[in-house]
Amino acid sequence: MRLGVISDVHGNLPALDAVLESMPPVDRLVCAGDVVGYNPWPEECVSELVERDVPTVSGNHDRAVTSGTGFRFNSMAAAGVDYARDALSPASMEWLSALPNTRHVADGRVKLAHGHPSDPDRYTYPDDFSPSLLDGEDLLVLGHTHVQGHRIYDDGIVLNPGSVGQPRDGDPRAAYAVADLDAMEIEAERVGYDIDRVAERVREVGLPERLASRLYEGQ
DSSP: OOEEEEEOTTTTTHHHHHHHHHHOOSSEEEEESOOOOSSOOHHHHHHHHTTTOOOBBOOHHHHHHHHOTTTOOOOHHHHHHHHHHHHSHHHHHHHHTOOOOOOTTTOOOOOOOOOOOOOTTOOOOOOGOOOOSSSSOOOOOOOOSOOOOOOOOOEEEEEOOSSSOOOOOOOEEHHHEEEEETTTTEEEEEOOHHHHHHHHHHHHHHHHHHHHHHHHHHH
16 A cells, blocks of 8 residues: 655645645555645645545644634744634634544554644654654654654654645755555655745735745745
C-alpha cells in the first residue's frame, strides 16, 4: 500500500493543488491536520479534502477556528483564524469540528496525530523522533512543526511530511511525502507553486503582510 501524506495545508490552495498534481499514484491520501489558518482559501482547501474523503486529524488552528478561541496564538495566527472562521461554510465548520485528535487508517497500520500522539499541541521535531513514539503501528504521521523529516526504526517509521501551505524548514516549496507500507520506505517530496498568487491574495483580503513575505523564505 502506498499512502500520500500531507499536513499543515493552512488554507493555501495553490500549494495544495501543486502537491496533488505532483503526487504519484497512491492508494490513499491522509492528512495530519491544520487544514485552515494563515492563508486565504480555507473553504476551498476543506472542500478538496472532503471531496476526496481524506482521513484527517484536527490541528490546533482547526480547533481554534471551530472553538472560537485563539489559544496562545500570535497576531498573525489569530488573524488567519478569524479570517477562516468568517470564510468557512457551516458544512465545513461541522467537518472541522468532528475531526479527532488521532485516528488509525490502513487497518491500524498507520496512526495520524498532529503534534504528538498524546498531546496535539506539542511540537515534536524530527530531532525529537524516537521509537518510543510508536505504539504498535507501522507508521506514525505527525505534523505541526512544518519541518519535513522521518526516521525509520526496527519497530516502524515516524514521519512528518512537512507543510503544504507554510513550510518552515528553509525550503519554500510545498512539502509532502509518499509512504510505501509494503517496502517500509518514505519518499520525501517538494514541489514549487505560485507563491506570488498567494501573497497577492493575502494582501487583497487584508491578512498581515508577514504571512505573504514568509512564504518566500520557507520560514
